[in-house]
Amino acid sequence: MKKALNAIGNYFKNIGIAFVRGDVWVKLSAVLMGAGYFARKQVINGIIMFLVEALFVVLCAGYAAPNLAKFGTLGTVQFEQVFDPLTMTSTVNDYDNSFLILLNSIMALFLILVFVLFWIANMKAVYRLQVQKENGEHINTFKEDVQALFNEKFHITLLTLPAIGIILMNILPILVLVAVAFTNYDQQHMPPSALFTWVGWSNFKNLFTDSVTVTFGYSFKKVLAWTLEWAVLATFTTYIGGILLAKFINNKKTKLPKMWRTLFIIAIAVPQFVTLLLVRNFFADSGIVNTFCTSIGLTDFLKNVGLVPANLSYIPFLTNPGWAKVMIVIINIWVGIPYQMLIATGVLMNIPEDQIESARIDGANPFQIFVKITMPYMLFVTGPSLITDFVKNINNFNVIYLLTQDVYVTSDQLLANSNAKEIDLLVTWLFRLTNEYYNYKMASVIGIIVFIICAAFTLVTFTRTIKGDKEEEFQ
Amino acid sequence: MKKTIQAILRHVVLLLLAVVWLIPILWLFVTSFSGYKGINTSHFFPETWTLDNYAQLFLRADSIVQYNKWFMNTFVIAVFTCVISTILVLMVSYTMSKLRFPGRKSLMSFSIILNMFPGVLSMIAIYFILKTFNLTNSHIGMIIVYSAGAGLGFLICKGFMDTISVSLSEAARLEGASEAKIFFKIIIPLSKPIIVYTVISSFLIPWGDFVFAKLMLNSGIATDWTVAIGLFNMLSKSMIAKYFSVFCAGGVVISVPISILFLIMQKFYVEGITGGSVKG
Numbered sequence: 031m032k033k034a035l036n037a038i039g040n041y042f043k044n045i046g047i048a049f050v051r052g053d054v055w056v057k058l059s060a061v062l063m064g065a066g067y068f069a070r071k072q073v074i075n076g077i078i079m080f081l082v083e084a085l086f087v088v089l090c091a092g093y094a095a096p097n098l099a100k101f102g103t104l105g106t107v108q109f110e111q112v113f114d115p116l117t118m119t120s121t122v123n124d125y126d127n128s129f130l131i132l133l134n135s136i137m138a139l140f141l142i143l144v145f146v147l148f149w150i151a152n153m154k155a156v157y158r159l160q161v162q163k164e165n166g167e168h169i170n171t172f173k174e175d176v177q178a179l180f181n182e183k184f185h186i187t188l189l190t191l192p193a194i195g196i197i198l199m200n201i202l203p204i205l206v207l208v209a210v211a212f213t214n215y216d217q218q219h220m221p222p223s224a225l226f227t228w229v230g231w232s233n234f235k236n237l238f239t240d241s242v243t244v245t246f247g248y249s250f251k252k253v254l255a256w257t258l259e260w261a262v263l264a265t266f267t268t269y270i271g272g273i274l275l276a277k278f279i280n281n282k283k284t285k286l287p288k289m290w291r292t293l294f295i296i297a298i299a300v301p302q303f304v305t306l307l308l309v310r311n312f313f314a315d316s317g318i319v320n321t322f323c324t325s326i327g328l329t330d331f332l333k334n335v336g337l338v339p340a341n342l343s344y345i346p347f348l349t350n351p352g353w354a355k356v357m358i359v360i361i362n363i364w365v366g367i368p369y370q371m372l373i374a375t376g377v378l379m380n381i382p383e384d385q386i387e388s389a390r391i392d393g394a395n396p397f398q399i400f401v402k403i404t405m406p407y408m409l410f411v412t413g414p415s416l417i418t419d420f421v422k423n424i425n426n427f428n429v430i431y432l433l434t435q436d437v438y439v440t441s442d443q444l445l446a447n448s449n450a451k452e453i454d455l456l457v458t459w460l461f462r463l464t465n466e467y468y469n470y471k472m473a474s475v476i477g478i479i480v481f482i483i484c485a486a487f488t489l490v491t492f493t494r495t496i497k498g499d500k501e502e503e504f505q
Numbered sequence: 506m507k508k509t510i511q512a513i514l515r516h517v518v519l520l521l522l523a524v525v526w527l528i529p530i531l532w533l534f535v536t537s538f539s540g541y542k543g544i545n546t547s548h549f550f551p552e553t554w555t556l557d558n559y560a561q562l563f564l565r566a567d568s569i570v571q572y573n574k575w576f577m578n579t580f581v582i583a584v585f586t587c588v589i590s591t592i593l594v595l596m597v598s599y600t601m602s603k604l605r606f607p608g609r610k611s612l613m614s615f616s617i618i619l620n621m622f623p624g625v626l627s628m629i630a631i632y633f634i635l636k637t638f639n640l641t642n643s644h645i646g647m648i649i650v651y652s653a654g655a656g657l658g659f660l661i662c663k664g665f666m667d668t669i670s671v672s673l674s675e676a677a678r679l680e681g682a683s684e685a686k687i688f689f690k691i692i693i694p695l696s697k698p699i700i701v702y703t704v705i706s707s708f709l710i711p712w713g714d715f716v717f718a719k720l721m722l723n724s725g726i727a728t729d730w731t732v733a734i735g736l737f738n739m740l741s742k743s744m745i746a747k748y749f750s751v752f753c754a755g756g757v758v759i760s761v762p763i764s765i766l767f768l769i770m771q772k773f774y775v776e777g778i779t780g781g782s783v784k785g
Contacts (some may be wrong), residue, residue, distance in 0.1 A: 196619070296764060301712060372771060421621065
């Protein structure tokens with residue numbers, strides 16, 4: 031922490047030094063970015079800097095300024111279409127598109143930030159040139175500067191392209207998401223035909239309100255509780271199951287371990303959406319499993335025990351809240367165990383054999399060995415990935431959506447009012463809110479909440495990943 | 506005697522488990538040969554066997570089934586995605602593994618945190634950004650979605666490059682090779698296994714992805730879709746009675762190449778999860 035503050039402090043100190051000790055050319059560079067280079071006979075660098083500055087000014091005037099001017103209101107001119115019966119054409123007025131204003135403003139702010147950093151870097155570079163000249167050191171020609179990009183500055187060359195991609199696909203969307211959470215962007219406020227605007231924290235308040243008209247609070251509590259339950263169940267069942275299966279197959283008494291392992295892997299090698307959609311029909315209300323259960327009398331038995339409502343002639347595997355939740359967890363075990371088995375197999379093979387051997391000589395039984403030696407070792411190696419798995423399960427969209435979409439209908443009116451279902455995770459709820467109900471404002475709020483939950487858990491892993499970084503070990 | 510019984514019991518248990526795991530796959534396979542188009546709810550095996558579902562898939566495209574088109578779409582998207590992603594991943598992992606520059610550690614930490622942010626959450630925003638540039642319902646848009654952020658997934662590849670001895674690049678540097686030359690002539694040839702892994706895993710993304718494709722390719726025109734969307738659509742309520750066995754046939758056809766690729770890359774999968782602490 032202190033180190034980081036120091037680094038920031040130094041960063042600004044260096045600009046100050048450049049300003050105070052720089053000669054007239056350096057000072058002129060603050061306004062005309064190429065100036066310092068011209069003075070040191072780096073003409074091409076100077077021209078490039080000058081062009082960058084000119085481009086920025088043009089972008090500011092033509093793009094950033096008009097958008098940022100409307101950023102406070104997100105647009106005021108309503109979309110209007112006038113039909114002219116004489117020419118049989120309709121004309122559209124010069125309307126404001128709130129979303130475009132929002133998006134462009136964020137990009138414009140980004141542009142300005144990048145330019146400021148660029149400007150600071152330029153000031154420092156120009157000052158460095160001055161110092162070099164004063165000390166009579168060699169000043170790079172343009173050719174040498176370009177060559178440096180493939181040598182000591184190769185990291186800049188390599189990282190530029192990936193960074194642009196990441197900024198566009200990862201950072202920008204997150205910023206937009208956060209911004210939308212503070213607007214009233216929903217089905218009644220859809221650009222281009224309608225405007226939306228800032229509403230402050232009211233969406234967040236909505237999410238925690240539980241009243242007759244707004245049931246988001248009620249749904250949020252239910253969905254959040256099930257999301258966490260699900261994540262814990264899904265993570266632990268597959269983790270333990272995977273270890274047990276791996277141990278079972280790795281046991282010396284098992285013949286052909288490779289063949290067994292491959293059989294289980296085939297089940298996950300088939301794309302998930304194929305298997306999950308298939309399994310969903312396998313367990314449909316009038317599906318093949320139900321036919322089977324009826325014919326062997328299981329359905330009647332479950333009815334008698336009270337596990338299946340008396341008015342049904344089938345087992346509601348994926349249509350009754352309780353059954354669906356259990357089934358989803360079971361089907362997820364089916365999906366998840368082979369993955370965990372793969373990992374566990376790799377780890378188990380590395381358990382120091384002598385430890386187990388000496389424990390055996392001391393008279394430990396297999397169960398004791400498993401609890402006292404195998405598990406601690408497994409947890410030590412796979413602990414971080416366990417938390418990653420937990421976070422992945424919080425966001426396990428595929429299993430829930432593919433198994434229940436179009437099949438599961440909620441009977442809870444309060445949940446239905448806020449477009450949620452009993453079996454929804456926060457992500458599937460978010461997806462339905464956007465994809466079917468165009469309720470972007472609430473979806474964004476939920477997105478932020480999920481992010482906070484995930485971030486809290488990942489920070490724990492994160493410190494370990496960094497600490498456990500063995501990058502220098504082999505070098 | 507007791508030992509033999511135990512051994513038999515052990516294998517019987519394994520066999521039962523394997524059956525449980527393979528039943529859906531088997532059902533997929535046999536139903537793809539079913540003469541009845543809907544779901545057979547009374548028998549596991551089809552009553553009549555035929556190859557007609559495959560014929561319908563490949564030869565008789567209609568407004569709902571455009572399998573050849575979907576396959577081509579997904580294939581093209583997958584090829585571009587894997588080329589772009591692999592290049593981006595290699596660039597970032599080499600930089601992080603072999604080059605030393607100020608801010609490297611913090612940049613790495615930052616990208617690890619950023620990578621933990623689930624993509625599903627920001628997909629609405631991604632959708633609108635692409636829509637602004639008129640890239641929804643286009644394959645270029647899909648390629649961008651799958652590959653643009655690929656640079657963040659550098660950890661596994663970097664871990665591999667960390668194991669390449671630094672003395673090689675030191676020697677090259679002494680001979681006067683530039684960093685770029687070291688990258689292309691020394692590191693890339695030595696990283697072949699991890700490049701194979703990166704290529705396969707990014708190639709598989711478009712085949713398995715469902716969410717983004719559903720969101721982006723929403724025009725309702727069947728010829729635009731990827732395999733995942735097309736197959737999902739066949740199982741919607743109004744279609745399922747007429748297309749279920751065709752869906753199974755489609756599932757079998759894409760599962761074969763995908764499974765093979767998956768089996769090749771699964772050994773790297775373990776390495777990636779455990780952060781290279783497994784050397785087996």
